[in-house]
Amino acid sequence: MIRVIRQGWDQLSIYLPVLLMGLLALGTWWLVRNAPMPQLPAIDRPVKHQPDYFMKNFSVKSFDATGRLQSEVQGVEARHYPDTDTLEIDRVRMRSIGPDGRLTVATADRALSNADGSEVQLFGNAIVTREPLPAKPGAPAQPRMEFRGEFLHAFTNTERVRSDQPVTLTRGNDRFTADGMDYDNLDQVLQLRGRVRGMILPGKK
Structure with a gap:
């Protein structure tokens, strides 16, 4: 046994x-069958240039700490594109009131603004107008100014307006036309490029 x-x-x-x-x-x-599957790295898909939200017949206002109106943006329709973080506005109208109370108005068939609004491109019947400012102690009066063109590029933080297309500038009773321009409001410097024509009327005595 x-x-x-x-x-x-x-x-x-x-x-x-x-x-x-x-x-x-x-x-x-058994271990391989029941073990959790490792997470595969996410595949970066190209972001399409498509809006993620819309606004229609809108008005957006901003105020300072004291409740004073600083700016207002109106439009028929606005579209935000997440891939470029830009806002496109149809039939735009923008108003901005400076610390000195001077009103600036911009209108166009279409506008394209970056995320913080520091750069605004105006397309089609673009007009930027700065209303006159009366004289103050130590500061002379500022006449009404108007820029017109099919394209204007405004830099709100640095108060500059540029264009590489024909423009018309009116300052008070004076009028200029050029193939392009660069206007710096802080330094009070205007550069006109290309074929420049101007009409300057004598000031009132």
């Missing part, structure tokens, strides 16, 4: 490594 058991054990010991390898393979298969 003991001999039979020993022979059976010897035979089992021969197949024991194969049995253990089978169990190990089965355990490995």
Whole structure:
């Protein structure tokens, strides 16, 4: 009896490594099957130039800390594009009131503004008007100014207006036309480029 058991054990010991390898393979298969799948890196898909929200017949106003109106933007329709973080406005009208109370109005068939409104491009029948400012102690009067063209590029923070297309500038009774311009309101410098024509009327005595 003991001999039979020993022979059976010897035979089992021969197949024991194969049995253990089978169990190990089965355990490995079970672990792989039930282990959580690793998260694959997200595939960067190109962002399409499509608006993510609209506004129609809108008016947006901004005020300073004292409640004084600083600016207002109106339009028939506005579209925000997330890929460029820009706002496109149809039939835009913008009003801005400076610290000195001077009113600036801009209108156009279409406008394109960056995220913070520091750059605004005006397309089609673009007009930027700065209303006159009366004289104050130590500061002379400022006449009405108007820029006209099919394209005007306004930089609100630095108070500059540029264009690489024909423009018409009217300052008081004076009138100029040019193929392009760069106006710096802070430095009171106007550069006209290309074919420049002007009409300057004598001031009132």
